[in-house]
Amino acid sequence: MILPALTLTLRLAVVVSALLLVIGLPLAYWLAFSRWRWKFLCEAIVSLPIVLPPTVLGFYVLVAIGPLSPFGRWYQALTGHGLAFTFEGLVVGSVLYSLPFAVQPMAASFAALDRKLLDASALLGASRWRTFWRIVLPLGLPGVLTGIVLSFAHTLGEFGVVLMIGGNIPGATQTVSILIYDQVQALDYVTANRTALLLLSFCFVLLAILYGLRRRSAWGLWDWK
């Protein structure tokens, strides 16, 4: 029981943090450099999942991906099945839920760059695209890495959204956090303890490696705050 849940959780976390890298980079770049006067509204929207309880997000995602919404109907017509109770559904929910954890550190590290370097790059004739790959991304790498790690970790520990849109199907949507909840509810404390301990050690090792790396290479992880 534990192994399928663990691999599923890891797969979810990998897919979600990869997607958030793709979505997060341009979004963070835009948030860091745009001069649009209503930008603060977008910043507020991106940060919403930090303050909102997962039940709000779970509820809206469930309605939005269900057959009562145009998007849900479109997806159903396209694939022949609904999005709720599937791995893809969990990915959609988790991407939304972990979005600020990826975008905020990235945007903060981009915004902290020395603008003179960007101006110099432009003066020397580099396109924005080239400046991004040669200047912004390498210098903002600590923030980008922090964003990926945080969204990965946040997805590992996700519970509320998965409970509301997952349907608790072993092997398909039953993540480790849901499995532990199930085992506790079933009063199977021995197995619950084993599963919880496994997740706890895994997360500890993950964080220990990160902090260790940070010390060595002065990556400046967490420094974005």
Add this chain to the structure above:
Amino acid sequence: MRRVLVSVMVLLFLAHLALAQELTVAAAADLNYALKELAAQYQKKTGTAVTLSFGSSGNLFSQIQNGAPYDLFFSADEDYPKRLAAAGLVEGGLPRTYAVGHLVLWVRNGVSVGRSHQVVDILLQPSIKRIAIANPQTAPYGRAAMSALEHLGLKDKLASKLVFGENVSQAAQFAQSGNAQAGLIPLSLALAPSMKDAGSYWELPADSYPELRQGVVIISASKHKKAAQAFLDYVTSAEGSAVLRQYGFRVPDGR
């Protein structure tokens, strides 16, 4: 500052007095609408406020085992109350049976159910891709649903279509929101206002699952045992039974 402190303390004391008039009840999720109605009527009649906490019976059972401060526990079966009695956590010996529940197949409007109105035929319709039930590990209605599927010879055929709600309310919500095309849920929830107009239901054959006799117990750690007994008497009275019947429960012993 001092006056603020004093008034806060007086308020807290008053709040404490007010709470003393209150009953805290743990109830299986199939009672969601029926017991809310009963509690409202009871409060109107006697002035005693009844605070309701709903969940799966197994979930509430483990909470009570770990010392949750409930006065009464309305389970969706007799097994959990009996286990609490065996652990010496409830007043008196055996649980009192207050209702017998029924399991129904609920299908949302707009989902094709075919011509036949047999439960087996409907469940096998290709339009039904997901069937929501409550988690059989903790919900008696989830267990009843599993044994009904087994009895009807559908367990293996439909296993890949099942999705599990944390309790019957969530299973009903999965079906009501259209994310699952069908649900095996309590009749009491199918008769709830928000479900009644959104879909249709078919009763499962009574011999396809063990009778859902629902038991209630007073928790021995309760500080309001008399009030708890009074509310229990009200629920099992002719007046209370009428409400339970209205939500599709059968009331045992011809009360």
